[in-house]
Amino acid sequence: MLETKLKAFLPLLIQHLFLYHYLSSLLPISMACNNKFTLDSVRDALIREEDSIVFSLIERARFPYNAPAYDPLFLGNGFSIAEFYVRGTESLQAKIGRYQKPEDVPFFPKDLPSPLPPTKDSQKVLLHPASASVTVNEAIWKFYFTELLPLFTTKGNDGNYASTVASDFVCLQAISRRIHSGKYVAEVKFTDAPQDYSPAISSNDRDKLMDLLTFVAVEEAVKKRVEKKARLFSQNVTLDENDSGKTQYKINPLVVSHLYDKWVMPLTKVVEVEYLLLRLS
Numbered sequence: 687m688l689e690t691k692l693k694a695f696l697p698l699l700i701q702h703l704f705l706y707h708y709l710s711s712l713l714p715i716s717m718a719c720n721n722k723f724t725l726d727s728v729r730d731a732l733i734r735e736e737d738s739i740v741f742s743l744i745e746r747a748r749f750p751y752n753a754p755a756y757d758p759l760f761l762g763n764g765f766s767i768a769e770f771y772v773r774g775t776e777s778l779q780a781k782i783g784r785y786q787k788p789e790d791v792p793f794f795p796k797d798l799p800s801p802l803p804p805t806k807d808s809q810k811v812l813l814h815p816a817s818a819s820v821t822v823n824e825a826i827w828k829f830y831f832t833e834l835l836p837l838f839t840t841k842g843n844d845g846n847y848a849s850t851v852a853s854d855f856v857c858l859q860a861i862s863r864r865i866h867s868g869k870y871v872a873e874v875k876f877t878d879a880p881q882d883y884s885p886a887i888s889s890n891d892r893d894k895l896m897d898l899l900t901f902v903a904v905e906e907a908v909k910k911r912v913e914k915k916a917r918l919f920s921q922n923v924t925l926d927e928n929d930s931g932k933t934q935y936k937i938n939p940l941v942v943s944h945l946y947d948k949w950v951m952p953l954t955k956v957v958e959v960e961y962l963l964l965r966l967s
């Protein structure tokens with residue numbers, strides 16, 4: 687009897703689980719953590735993003751620098767292969783509903799098509815509506831291609847431009863998503879202590895806001911953790927018990943802590959400040 691009842695209930699349960707899974711994937715990062723929007727849950731989401739960033743860099747490091755992929759004259763249409771690929775992919779992604787969340791920010795927002803399916807705009811309930819306008823993608827694009835890439839790729843050209851720029855885009859999106867998640871961090875800091883932040887916002891005091899939202903000890907821990915993750919995730923694994931050789935890494939772990947120190951955390955803080963400046967408007 688109980689078994690029959692359970693059998694009848696099973697399809698409904700499966701349907702609910704699918705629905706729950708689908709809906710959670712649409713929710714912004716803050717809500718994905720048990721519906722709680724706290725500094726801890728937002729920081730947990732940032733920690734998860736570290737994995738995506740490290741793995742994306744490992745994938746890109748499979749190819750050499752491949753300079754022709756970034757030459758604006760190579761295709762003859764005014765765009766480098768990298769830019770042409772990112773523009774085209776963002777356009778397609780926008781059609782299927784990407785770039786609706788505050789942390790999903792396009793690199794080429796002009797003339798992006800509207801999404802085809804109906805979209806949920808749950809994020810507007812959580813963040814100030816002006817949050818959508820906060821972007822540091824221009825700075826990310828610049829440092830990624832001019833400064834970061836040469837640090838973790840080998841010199842050379844193996845002709846694999848399509849795979850190379852596809853990997854670049856995965857890196858760029860992971861880095862951008864992490865940095866723009868600063869909007870949630872700023873919101874939670876503001877709602878936790880509006881009395882501290884409001885005067886600095888009203889007087890447009892960027893330095894004061896930067897001071898208020900900076901936690902040096904947290905930043906030190908982030909740098910150590912990402913270096914450790916890069917060490918663990920990118921080491922070459924062998925089954926040879928007697929192998930006493932030096933561990934080889936697919937990317938230099940120090941490059942990852944440098945990436946966080948020089949660009950990821952400073953730009954996250956810029957996003958936080960810019961978001962806060964709009965918070966009372």
Ligand SMILES: O=C(O)C(=O)C[C@]1(C(=O)O)C=C[C@@H](O)C=C1
Binds near residue numbers: 958
């Ligand atoms: O965790 C925070 O409080 C953040 O604002 C995020 C973050 C970071 O980018 O990792 C940025 C600024 C803080 O000084 C510490 C860490």
